[in-house]
Amino acid sequence: SYELTQPPSVSVSPGQTARITCSGDALPKKYAYWYQQKSGQAPVLVISEDNNRPSGIPERFSGSSSGTMATLTISGAQVEDEADYYCYSTDSSGNHWVFGGGTKLTVL
Amino acid sequence: QVQLQESGPGLVRPSETLSLTCTVSGGSISPYYWSWIRQPAGKGLEWIGRIYTSGSTNYNPSLKSRVTMSVDTSKNQFSLKLSSVTAADTAVYYCARDSVHNYSSGWYWYFDLWGRGTLVTVSS
Numbered sequence: 684s685y686e687l688t689q690p691p692s693v694s695v696s697p698g699q700t701a702r703i704t705c706s707g708d709a710l711p712k713k714y715a716y717w718y719q720q721k722s723g724q725a726p727v728l729v730i731s732e733d734n735n736r737p738s739g740i741p742e743r744f745s746g747s748s749s750g751t752m753a754t755l756t757i758s759g760a761q762v763e764d765e766a767d768y769y770c771y772s773t774d775s776s777g778n779h780w781v782f783g784g785g786t787k788l789t790v791l
Numbered sequence: 792q793v794q795l796q797e798s799g800p801g802l803v804r805p806s807e808t809l810s811l812t813c814t815v816s817g818g819s820i821s822p823y824y825w826s827w828i829r830q831p832a833g834k835g836l837e838w839i840g841r842i843y844t845s846g847s848t849n850y851n852p853s854l855k856s857r858v859t860m861s862v863d864t865s866k867n868q869f870s871l872k873l874s875s876v877t878a879a880d881t882a883v884y885y886c887a888r889d890s891v892h893n894y895s896s897g898w899y900w901y902f903d904l905w906g907r908g909t910l911v912t913v914s915s
Binding site: 684712713714716718720725726727728731732737769771773777778779780781782783784785 | 835836892899905
């Protein structure tokens with residue numbers, strides 16, 4: 684079965700840049716999506732199609748993809764950005780959609 | 792403003808069938824794709840499956856043998872049934888709306904609207 688691999692945790696100080704990676708064999712050919720999930724809440728889409736930011740998402744959130752790795756970047760991370768972040772994509776067939784294991788971002 | 796609300800029993804006995812309904816309010820259920828996603832406590836997200844308002848479905852291969860999804864457009868609702876549950880099926884279950892796009896690299900579904908989630912515990 685297809686898998687997306689994320690680091691379990693990332694920690695930065697407020698104002699620093701946080702980078703969260705997502706590795707998957709099909710990412711060179713398939714888009715990645717990123718969700719933010721704060722404690723006790725439903726996930727929220729923060730990046731679509733590798734690097735598109737939905738309306739209402741702060742400009743400090745950006746995405747990129749190169750080879751088998753997609754990256755979510757939070758430039759000037761804020762305390763309110765503390766959350767779990769999940770990448771989401773599909774295998775090369777486009778039929779098997781999966782989430783990455785999630786990365787806990789700590790900003791302190 | 793479209794909102795989703797999950798409903799159903801919070802406790803299900805092992806080996807029985809888990810049944811949940813998602814009610815769409817503030818807008819029409821058609822013509823969209825709708826998904827179920829679950830999350831065990833302290834763990835990651837797992838996509839369970841999706842249904843189109845025509846009734847066509849696509850399930851996660853790892854759950855396909857136990858999952859049935861249906862839609863009732865007259866009630867603006869769609870439903871999930873998961874059979875032969877075990878403790879491993881204990882999770883928060885979310886319903887969500889899919890946004891669909893067709894690019895040169897294929898069709899893409901992602902979740903643009905979520906319910907608040909409902910906890911289902913499998914225990915005797």
